[in-house]
Amino acid sequence: MHFDVDFSELKNLADKISASESKWTLRQKELSPVERFKIELAEGIELNLSDVAVNDSGLLTFKDLQVILYIPDHGVSLEKALKVPKFGKKFHIADCKTLREMRLKRRYERYVATNDMTGNFKIYGTDDFGQKKEGILRLKVCQNCLESLNYKNFRNLQYIQKKRVVDGFDIHEFFSKYSSYFEYLPQKQETESFGYDDKWDQISYDYRQSKNWECEKCGISLKDNKQLLHTHHINGVKHDNAKENLKALCIDCHSKEPGHNYIFVLRKYRQLIASLRSKLKKSRIREQDKRLLNESFQWNDVVDMADPAVCGLIEMCRFHKHPVPEVGVDIFHGNSVYAQAELAWPDKKIAVVLLKDNHSDLMVKRGWKVYSVKEAMEYWFA
Ligand SMILES: [Zn+2]
Ligand SMILES: [Zn+2]
Ligand SMILES: [Zn+2]
Incomplete structure (x- = not known):
């Protein structure tokens, strides 16, 4: 497109104040590579299982973003699945038994990675007459994934309660629980801004x-x-x-208020809050008062205060009657803090961290046993 605009007036003014000329062009607001990638990912990206990485908590990631995986090709079962959703293939949210077996068997089915949170999956297959057909289906979450994360204490639930977790599984809530693992949040975030008063x-x-x-x-x-x-x-x-x-x-x-899954909290903020809390607690509760609190109250307090990403592990520890851990523990050397543990049993020098990094290496050198959430789940509760 080309416009003819007379800028002579402006030029005269600029000359009067002896302003120097600078070149500029009109351009559409450009999306950053991350923004562009997030849009692509919400649409779904076809890939091989080997392209997907597994993080320290056993979550699935692609280029540092959290993803869920599913197989869109339903073959001849497409019609059946479209009629009865439970016949659809399950979608995966973690590095579960099923995915590990698939990898071992070197099954190279095409997967789709997505961070779409609506719960609607694009699938395809063939109808009874061999014609290619597409459809949208609300697939169910893979139960082995829920087991491996102990999502909502899945491992320790009765059949009926498990069914409730599967049927009520909400991808948005799931992503929000683990948001502290990721630097970039999925898609555009809904905000609470509608319905607010002007003032x-x-x-x-x-x-x-x-x-x-x-x-x-x-x-x-x-x-x-x-x-x-x-x-x-x-x-x-x-x-x-x-x-x-x-x-x-x-x-x-x-x-953590009911219905507030749209609030995603970055790890650095959760860590800051955890550290403020543990300082506050130390100044408030004396050791003897702590012993007076009953154990179930202490466990509930741990669940309330911990990053939701470690709740699956906390529930396992509670179920197996481990001692109650401390939450958001600053690790000191002399007077300076050099690391933070999500959970720790300081008297035993055992710690669980969200991400293992050089700070955790330093802890190990100083006599700590340091686990990622995934490692702790596997070592303690395999
Ligand atoms: Zn799975
Ligand atoms: Zn609120
Ligand atoms: Zn608070």
Whole structure:
């Protein structure tokens, strides 16, 4: 396209103030490679099983983004699956027994990796007359994946409860639970912005200030990180801003409120919050008080405070009657903190970290046993 515009007037003005000329062009806003890749991934990318990586928690990743995997080709079973969804192939969310067997058998079926969170999968196959046909199906999640992550304590549930977890499996909730593993979050995030009052920003600021920038659930102060303290509507009605309906919650506590799966929390924020909590706890609870708390209360507290990505492991530890771990433990050398463990049994020098890195190597050198979540699951509960 070409425009003829007379800029002489502007040129004269510019000359008057002796401004120098700089060249510029009109361009469409360009997407970053990550943005572009996220859009592609939401559409689904065909690949081989060997292209998919497994992270420290046993989650599936492709180019550092969390993915789920499925086989779109349903062959002659397509019609049957479209009629009765339970006959569809299961989608995978973790490095499960099924995928490991597939790899061993060197089965090279085409998989599709996606981070689409709607739960609708594009599948294809052939109809009774051998014609190629496509369809959209709500596939079910693979139970071996749920087992391997101990998702929602899956391993220790009764048949009926397991069925409930499978039928109610929500990809959005799942991604949100493990968001601290990933630097980039899937697609565009929905926000809570609809339904808010115009004056919300001010109301929220004033309310949090009146609470001295402290989380009303876990008690930490976020005076230095105000953006990590949210104002939550207790009854869920966004324009009901009566003081009794508001609650100041840190982003971690907020993301754990029912129906708040849309809040994704980055690892660095969870770690910061964990560290603030453990400092607060040390200053508040003396050893003898701690012993007075009963064990089930202590375990619930651990689940409440821990990163949701380690909850599967915590439930296994509770079920197998391990001692209660500490959450978000700063690891010291002298007076300086050089690492943080998600879970730790400091008296036994055992720690679980989200990602093993050179800090964990340093811990090992200093006598700690350090496990990733996946390793702990395999070593302790194989
Ligand atoms: Zn699986
Ligand atoms: Zn909190
Ligand atoms: Zn809320």
